Amino acid sequence: MPSTPGRRPFLPPRWFIRLAWYTHRAVYRATGSRLGLWPPKDDTHWGTMQLTVTGRRTGHPRSVMLGYFEDGPNLVTLAMNGWSNGEPAWWLNLQSTPDATVDLKGERRTVHAHAAQGPERERLWSRWREIDHDLDAYAARRSTETAVVVLEPTPT
Structure with missing residues (x-):
């Protein structure tokens, strides 16, 4: 169902x-x-998925539950902070240390x-739009562009 303009x-x-x-995290x-x-x-x-990143200040593991879709071998999520302003802490941590662990x-x-x-961003954003028809309206609530985060598998 498309979003109403x-x-x-x-x-x-x-x-x-x-x-x-x-x-959600407690149930998990x-x-x-x-x-x-x-x-x-x-x-x-x-x-x-559960994403576990390294805290940029503490160096300790930090975990968060996120929505995702698959793009070939990659996982794609949005750094949206519940559609509030500001970047989510997990995304700030990933920018500092981009290697992480994902539990599926x-x-x-x-x-x-x-x-x-x-x-790449345009293609993946369009793909999210197929999943969430209100994506652009939600994103308009934020004063900054919502990052489309690609998680590429690394050899173990």
Whole structure:
């Protein structure tokens, strides 16, 4: 279903978004990683992964649950911070140390991250639009461009 021009899509209050993030991560941990991750079921749905990055200030591992889709061997996500302004901490950490680990349903991968630029970004943004028809309206809530983050597999 395409977005209606000029319509501002519903966004829950920030406290609710944060509660959902914490609850999702708690379920994943409490079930010993059995619940909380799923692959994209087709080209019109995203999956969830756990991304573990190195903290840029502490050097400690930091994990976050993110939506993604697959682009060949790569995983693609958005650095959106719940559609609020400011960059999410995980993206700032990845910019400092682009090597990370991704947990998918039944699989762990080491990855190297970069922000898609130019034609690659346009192609991947269009692909996200096929999954979320309100993507441009959500992105318009932010004062800066939302980074399209590509996670490329690295040899273990």
